[in-house]
Amino acid sequence: MASNSAQINGSAISSDWRDRYFHIDQILDQPGPRTDPSFSAGDGVKDFLRNKCKILVIGAGGLGCEILANLALTGFKDIHVIDMDTIDISNLNRQFLFRPADVGKPKAIVAAEYVMKRVPGVKVTPYFGKIQDKDDDYYMQFNLVICGLDSVEARRWINATLVNLVDPENPESLKPLIDGGTEGFKGQARVIVPTISSCYECSLDMLNKPTTFPICTIANTPRLPEHCIEWASVLEWPRVHREKKLDTDDPEHIGWLYSVASVRAKEFNIEGVTWSLTQGVVKNVIPAIASTNAIIAASCCNEAFKIATSSAAYLNNYFMLIGTEGVYSFTFEHEKREHCPVCGGKSLEIPISRDWTVEQLIEMLTEKQTIQIKKPSLSTSTKQIYFQAPPQLEQATRPNLEKKVSELVEEGGEVIVTASTLPFHLSLVITYT
């Protein structure tokens, strides 16, 4: 045992006590029958894993806490973590690196400190902020990226960023992306090798459509407690509070919505408006438990370990788990989407009627399950069709909304779609039916 081994975060080697990796080394010291011949057992692979490999974890929440702990125990020593959130009391039922006294503190920082304290010799570098704050050079420094996110938008952003990072001339630019997600007793883990295998964007149509309620139901014919809650948050809040933004993390705001929704429910004889439901509807709360996160995070980290060491084949490429009735799982290869706007390299063909207005086209785009964008702006290579922002440009292009697309774009013409939530430009080829 080295004399300075108790020193936290000393150099990587000094903290590796005898037999520290007794378990992992059984895998790293020799190949298995199914191991790829490129695997170099022994010191080489250990040195890469423990001294050279740099891994990025996106999200320090339900999956992120588990991922950080697993990576640290597995022998990754240079781990970075990004998370823009602070700790909430409702995180404590599963985000096991946080304590009640940590409520309000940044997740990335608390998680990093905890893991470094518990697992000697591991360096975890936190960043408390958004993934969009970082540029290509930042992402270029990692060998692998693992995502434990609850946001589709953030996943699309990192996916597109890593796909765009790929330079065929430079093998180092290919960063495998491992993505996990859970909801209640269900979850999935997948491996994305940018440009080679199916990417996140390729599978957008697998997402459940978010529950939305027609505005006329909310305004005129409420039937469910949810309709009353939507009425309070979508219609009443802006009417009463004007410019003040609704903060769904503020209990006073939720309390206000709850009472307003309750009054409306009473008026219409609708039962079932509760505090919990109000919060669930306005925050789009997804049930989450420690055990499912543990399974999915372990699966993600296991793939990271196998990719980093080549000690065993990695997942090709999607693992789906449903734990509500027995244990059901499905491992399959998700196929690349031919017209994937991120990794497909081809324009998406959109057949529309000659009579369609620009507004109709925009509405269609926002509803399309394979595209999923809010507030798209449209242009061609020579002119602006419609821009959502800045306000002057919006005003200047607004008259186009009522024009027919066929007046502005020729048959087979290209339309570029941008949106603040999209990290890439979507290219459409318009054909008329």
Add this chain to the structure above:
Amino acid sequence: MTSQDSQDIETATTAIQSQPDNKTRRYDRQLRLWAATGQSALESARVLVLSGDATSTSILKNLVLPGIGHFTILDNGAVSHADAGNNFFLEGLESIGKKRASEAVRLLCELNDSVEGHADTRNLSTFLDTSPEWLSSFTIVIAHNLDNAPLQELSSFLWSDPSYPPLVVVRSAGFLGEFFIQFHEHAIIESHSETAPSLRIDKPFPALREFALSLDFASMDPTEHGHIPYVVILVRILEDWKKSHDGNPPKTYAERQEFKKSILATKVKSDEENFDEAEAQAYRCWTETKVPPEIAALFEDPAVSPEALSQTSSPFFHLLATLKEFTDQSETHTLPLTSTLPDMKSDTSNYIHLQRLYKIRAEEEKQAFKSHLRAHVDDAMVDSFVKNAHSLQLLRGKQWGTFHQDKPALASNPKETCTHLALSALFSLNEMNTGAPPIAEALRQQIQGTVGEGVELPEGIDDIIGEIVRAPSAELPNTAAFLGGMVAQEVIKMITKQYVPVKGYCIVDLIETWTGVIGA
């Protein structure tokens, strides 16, 4: 906002809840799955884990976080250098040499103040011989990588009395793992099935039928017409259809198409979504509501027969017998109606009225159900039972190890069976030659002995044997974490009696990343 509005809101607010307390907020994300009843079951649960190794602490972490009442780690070992490297619930070098149970309990308890943890550093074998009754004070017992001999003893003891706790047997080596839950019987009222109960459109209760017949579609104004709930539309059109078809619903394909057409023909405007919904749901008119076959099968369960039912029978069987009697005697031979009405295109008043009709009828049928009930059962349980009558489940388990007597089954499902046989062989060998790492040939022979001499071993067995030989005693952090999540998930389902736990062996291969189930 006008002062009138704020007055109303204040009045309403005083009558309703304020922000939930800290405990409810802490558990919010899980209460949305198993609600207060599930939570209270967890909080009364006492879990025994027979090791403080990485897999065991991973399982416990996922039980301590959601708030089980009590856990005990039984482990007489000291923390080794290897333990300190792969277990998050040890403090590296500082824990080496200390009692593994005590260190793990201390660190696990930091996760949740409301959970009580106890370290027991006795030796399992000694008290299995002297006082095994102690085990019956637990809700469930979990054993990871326990040697064959004590495991067999443990499993036999816990199987010897149906009132003794279930046993979860977990095994792993390298990237491979499996677990099995040994239990006699597991009854589930809240299975959280995604199958919705019948709305009984084909057998409308009187108030629903009257309501549907009272409507005069022709004289309605267009707004009203576009807001009749589809349930009412279907009941009405079906009644009209039956009048002209000898009381029969649409039977042939042609009749059904005709029926659907007649629904759309009733539209007064082409964009009436309620009629589109009615057409899409028209199959409900010719799908007869009856007792679902899974529930009918439960009625035949020996435990439900009048001879078998006694004061000591569990409330579930009394309720099941009552349900059988209720459906036998009900006019429609159906399960009690549930009041849950899905959302549908409708104006508020029609929807709320319809919802009220369902509620009133459901309440009446529940009272009728209760009149058949002869045992004393807690009201909340009766309510839940009636509400979930369409998705009740009764699982009958097996004793650990009996799968090996089923030779034909051992020869099927090659992928899963290979992993199971190889892990079983590893543990048998470990027992025979303590210390020496297993060699492939010995594992092969052991497997051959299990499936029977002369039986061809499944394809792919050598790959699995090779993996076992590569890492026979490796408890990989990721495998431990994966099994930790899987096992905790099943334990939660067992304790809460909600959702459906797995039957048989759940096999895990983290090289190809799949799970599978055998020996159910």
